[in-house]
Each structure stands twice: as structure tokens, then as C-alpha cells.
Amino acid sequence: MQDFAYFAPRALDEAVALLGADDAGVLAGGTDLIVQMREGVRRPARVVDIKKIAGLDDFGFDARGGLVLGALVTTRQVETSPVVRRHYASLARAATDFASIQVRHRATVVGNVCRASPSADTLPPLIADGARLRIHGPAGTRRTPLEGFCTGPGRTALARGELVTHIEVPAPAPHTGKVYIKHGRRAQMELATVGVAAHATLDADGRLADVAIVLAAVAPTPLRAHAAEALLRGRLPDAQALAAAAEQAGDEARPIGDVRASAAYRRDMVRVLTARALQQAIREAQS
Numbered sequence: 070m071q072d073f074a075y076f077a078p079r080a081l082d083e084a085v086a087l088l089g090a091d092d093a094g095v096l097a098g099g100t101d102l103i104v105q106m107r108e109g110v111r112r113p114a115r116v117v118d119i120k121k122i123a124g125l126d127d128f129g130f131d132a133r134g135g136l137v138l139g140a141l142v143t144t145r146q147v148e149t150s151p152v153v154r155r156h157y158a159s160l161a162r163a164a165t166d167f168a169s170i171q172v173r174h175r176a177t178v179v180g181n182v183c184r185a186s187p188s189a190d191t192l193p194p195l196i197a198d199g200a201r202l203r204i205h206g207p208a209g210t211r212r213t214p215l216e217g218f219c220t221g222p223g224r225t226a227l228a229r230g231e232l233v234t235h236i237e238v239p240a241p242a243p244h245t246g247k248v249y250i251k252h253g254r255r256a257q258m259e260l261a262t263v264g265v266a267a268h269a270t271l272d273a274d275g276r277l278a279d280v281a282i283v284l285a286a287v288a289p290t291p292l293r294a295h296a297a298e299a300l301l302r303g304r305l306p307d308a309q310a311l312a313a314a315a316e317q318a319g320d321e322a323r324p325i326g327d328v329r330a331s332a333a334y335r336r337d338m339v340r341v342l343t344a345r346a347l348q349q350a351i352r353e354a355q356s
């Protein structure tokens with residue numbers, strides 16, 4: 070591994086100043102960054118460890134404001150949180166079907182988001198739930214929707230000197246179901262071949278008042294299947310409507326073939342898993 074200078078600031082603005090250099094990298098759990106540095110994929114001259122910064126371990130929920138996850142909250146904390154399991158079931162599922170228990174104890178949710186991998190498991194449920202990012206940088210604090218934050222594999226909309234301090238996820242509306250299905254060659258220690266998050270809210274007549282479908286590993290960034298959602302919004306979720314939406318989601322996917330699966334297989338699985346995720350989310354919303 071190439072030599073680097075290590076910094077562990079205690080204040081956010083100190084971190085921002087250190088990150089102003091163009092060859093600086095944020096270190097959270099290190100489960101991506103250290104691997105990439107060992108492989109020579111990334112060679113930051115300056116590593117800024119954020120673990121000593123107060124407030125980044127925030128982890129809270131209230132029924133009106135929703136969920137707040139600080140940049141140091143790990144996937145293991147999310148997986149084992151009764152509140153997340155109850156109100157953000159798809160995020161809890163993504164954090165559970167993730168790496169190994171050792172990795173989950175170190176890997177942060179914000180790190181997973183900022184790594185911007187096309188197969189990242191926490192991105193689809195968070196986008197489907199309407200998450201926003203709180204970002205701190207040289208110009209102060211700003212908030213931005215998570216949807217659109219990933220601009221390509223490993224690339225984000227963060228400007229130089231900025232870091233993500235928190236993820237904010239709105240409180241769930243009544244009669245909402247949330248599902249994430251990860252499909253891979255094995256159950257554990259596997260990146261998603263295809264991932265599908267579905268978020269469905271029913272109105273008093275049983276129609277779909279709101280719906281979100283977000284796909285992983287079938288495009289350079291997480292892909293929101295907007296046209297498929299449009300086929301469902303305002304409609305009764307009958308078998309015909311769900312089948313049409315699943316078909317449309319398959320059309321919207323932009324998969325590639327690689328060592329894990331062919332493009333055609335991924336597209337087929339988007340159809341199968343979108344139908345399944347929607348059915349499960351609607352069942353939950355009805356219960």
C-alpha cells in the first residue's frame with residue numbers, strides 16, 4: 070500500500086479543511102477504502118478518519134421527523150434496531166443480507182452510500198423511502214435527495230471538501246409496505262446480482278397512493294423505475310397492474326453481463342423480483 074498521511078480530526082470543520090486537498094479520502098469503517106488502497110485502485114495521500122467527530126454517531130427516530138442516521142452508524146446497528154426493523158423494513162433487510170457479521174460491525178450505511186457501487190444494498194431501500202443527505206463542506210451545510218446523488222460507479226455529487234454527516238429518512242405514511250429483495254448466487258458474502266426495493270402506500274380505497282421501485286446492479290447507478298411506478302400510481306394493485314409494472318421495470322433496466330450474470334438473466338430477474346417485491350409490499354401495506 071502506498072504511504073499516506075493519517076488524520077483523525079475531532080471537529081467537522083477541521084475535517085472539511087483537511088478534505089480540501091484533491092488527493093484526500095474520508096475513512097469511516099474502511100471496508101471499501103482500505104481494500105481499494107491495498108489493491109492500488111485508490112491512492113489518497115491524505116486519509117481523514119471521521120470516527121472521532123462528535124455527533125456523527127447520531128441514531129434517532131421520531132414518528133413525525135423520521136429516521137436520522139449519522140455517518141458512523143453501522144449496518145449492524147441498523148440490522149439490529151427494533152425501530153428500523155419496524156418502520157424501515159427494507160433497509161433493515163438490506164443491512165442484514167450484507168457481507169458478514171464482522172464486516173457489518175464496521176461498515177457504515179453512509180460509507181455504503183458514498184462508495185456509490187451499482188450493487189450497494191442500502192441505496193435502493195433508502196432511495197425508495199425518499200431519503201435525503203445532510204452534507205457539510207466549505208460553504209456550510211446543505212441537504213440533497215439521495216436519488217441522483219450517485220453519478221456513476223464510484224462517483225457522487227459531493228464537491229471537494231464535502232462529507233456526508235447524516236442520512237434523513239422520512240417517517241413512513243400509514244398503510245405502507247417496504248421490501249428489499251437481494252438476489253445473488255449465495256445467501257451470504259455476496260454482492261447483489263440484482264436487487265429490488267419496493268415501497269407501496271395504499272389509500273383508504275386500497276389504491277396505490279404512492280409507489281417507488283428502485284433497482285440495484287442493473288445500471289451504473291441505482292435505477293428508479295419511474296415508468297413502472299407511473300403504471301401503478303392511483304390504481305388498484307391487481308395482478309394485471311403488477312404484471313405490467315414488473316414488465317416495464319425489466320424494460321427500464323440497463324444491465325450489463327459480467328462474471329455474476331448475463332445481461333439477459335439480470336433483466337429477467339428484474340421482472341420476477343419486481344413482481345415479488347411489489348406483492349409483498351402491498352400485502353404488508355394491507356395488514
Ligand SMILES: Cc1cc2nc3c(=O)[nH]c(=O)nc-3n(C[C@H](O)[C@H](O)[C@H](O)COP(=O)(O)OP(=O)(O)OC[C@H]3O[C@@H](n4cnc5c(N)ncnc54)[C@H](O)[C@@H]3O)c2cc1C
Binds near residue numbers: 096103104175191233
Ligand atoms: C468482504 C466484504 C463484503 C461486502 N459485502 C457487501 C454487500 O453484501 N453489500 C454491499 O452493499 N456492500 C458490501 N461490501 C462493501 C462495504 O462493506 C460497504 O460499501 C460499506 O458499507 C462501506 O462503509 P465503510 O464505513 O466501510 O466505508 P469506507 O470504506 O470507510 O468508505 C467507503 C467510501 O465512502 C467514502 N466515505 C465514507 N464515509 C463518508 C462520508 N461520511 N462522507 C463522504 N464520503 C465518505 C470513503 O471515502 C470511501 O470512498 C462488502 C465489503 C467487503 C470487504
